[in-house]
Amino acid sequence: MKKIILAVSLLFAMGITAQDTYLQCGSIVDTKAGKELKEKTIVVSGDKIKAVQDGFTTGGKNDIVIDLKDKTVLPGFIDLHVHIESESGPKAYMNRFTKNEADVAFQSTVYAKRTLMAGFTTVRDLGGTGVNIALRNAIDNGLVDGPRIFTAGKSLATTGGHADPTNGMKKSLMEDPGPKQGVVNSPEDGRKAVRQRYKDGSDVIKITATGGVLSVAKNGKNPQFTIEEIKAITETAEDYGMLTAAHAHGDEGMRRAVLGGIKTIEHGSYMSNETMELMIQHNAYMVPTITAGKQVAEKAKIPGFFPEVVAKKAIEIGPLIQDTFERAYKKGVPIAFGTDAGVFPHGLNAKEFGYMVEVGMPIMEALASATITNAQLLGMEAELGQLKGGFLADIVAVDESPKTNVATLENVMFVMKNGKVYKNE
CATH class of the missing domain: 2.30.40.10 (Urease, subunit C, domain 1)
Structure with a gap:
């Protein structure tokens, strides 16, 4: 010195x-x-x-x-919803069985650099295998070029829920994953899962409040957590200073998430006017991910791109998101910019701006959502945006x-x- x-x-x-x-x-x-x-x-x-x-x-x-x-x-732009480890495609469902952690780590560095080169200097990664934590550290230490990452590590689900890592497997491989693997079925499990994420090095918490499009499960919109489970998760996350997010397509799951204290609702496909009013009341933010909705609906038309059960959900749910965003924005629901990159190729994140403007959001408001708003949600409003x-x-x-x-x-x-x-x- x-x-x-x-x-x-x-x-x-x-x-x-x-x-x-x-x-x-x-x-x-x-x-x-x-x-x-x-x-x-x-x-x-x-x-x-x-x-x-x-x-x-x-x-x-x-x-x-x-x-x-x-x-x-x-x-620099801030994207509050990416999956930096992977990209969707016909091989994605086999990759769970064929790729090692090292394979995932190396491919994630490519996606990270592509994201940075597209002008997104900060992202919130909302779920992967846990390699996203190592990637964040590598970027922070100057070993890899990429955006500043706030990561959820492995997102939280209920048994058979959207982020249950054993969905779609044969019975001998399903086992019974628990809080350590991100599967919870009680308030106690929820508290333990949050503490495990903290121990693992996660920055934020993400739950899958409803079924989803890309998981190998038939229902894309049913509620999958009780309010009591969600409250246990959000209260524990608050103790550890962690922002919370909920993947949600179905309206009842969104309603429970907002009442349970979740701060950002991702996708919001079937959001009702009543839930929009609830979000305004609780100052909960919608993260639209319009680009992902459009991309999955388009790719679902390609034979074999998705498993049949996934393609059916993609065609039904994907086209809804932009219209729901338009209604939510015009009603006054707080909006935070997020794309779900990884569902579509990383680096195309800025397409979201065009889709937001297309249905009536002024460009300066869209830019504020990707800078001022997102910096504030990440607790970085005095440093970013x-x-x-x-x-x-x-x-x-x-x-x-x-x-x-x-x-x-x-x-x-x-x-x-x-x-x-x-x-x-």
Whole structure:
């Protein structure tokens, strides 16, 4: 430590200061005010934004200048619903039996980098095998390029529920998984499962409150937890400072989840007006995942892409999500941006912006949902989601103003995370 202090002192004595980066921006998006501001320079020092200056400025001779004068610059996007370990496809159901943890880990690094290159500098991973925890650590330690990850580790289900890891297996392989494997059937199991997730290193808790589309089980919408079980999970999660999420397609499962204290409802396909009102009352957020709904409905038309039981559910449920989102948004339900990437190819996350705008959400509100709102839900509102002094330097740039062309968000040209440039085209 003494050597470092002496070295820094020597640099200052020689007139050499730490190197800063000056991003000269044609315009920047103020996500809090919902405005574009012309001709600004963002000064980055270390992993943080030092200042946002008027005009195009430069620093000293040792500083770096990056020309983004013809770009629109935004805070890094935050996706609250991804599955970073995998991607859906015809082989996905066999992969459970053929891929080792190391195989899953190596493929997850590809998906992580693709996500980062698409401008998503932070994600919430809502369930995998537990490799997602190791991936988060590898990214945090600089071993792998990828977004900042808040992970649920293995999500929670009831026996035979959407995230029961032995669904679809023959009887000799089904066994009876319990809280350690993420299967709970009582409030006591729920508390133990949350504590196990904490012990494993998870950041957040995700339950599957209803049946799902991609699991090998016939019902995609029935409720699968009691309110008592959900309350035990949310109360324990609160003790450990963990944000809670519930996968839910069916309305009764959503209602129970909201009453049980879950903060974010994922998908919401069959959400009723009554449940929307309940969510407003309890300040629970809808995470729409419109892209996933559209993608699974389309892929289900391809013979053999999904097992027959899955394809039937995908065709029925997938097309509902965008319409439900439109109703929920117009009714005033709080909205948080999330895509369910992994159900569709990672890196296409920004398609969600277009689908949100398509049914009436202004682009600035959609951008706020993917920055301001999601940062707040993750407890990072003082560090993420804005281009502002003191915030982490998670910065992306696109060719056009998203106000005139929302599709420009699907082609990110510049990516910086924690002050490091990962992409500059």
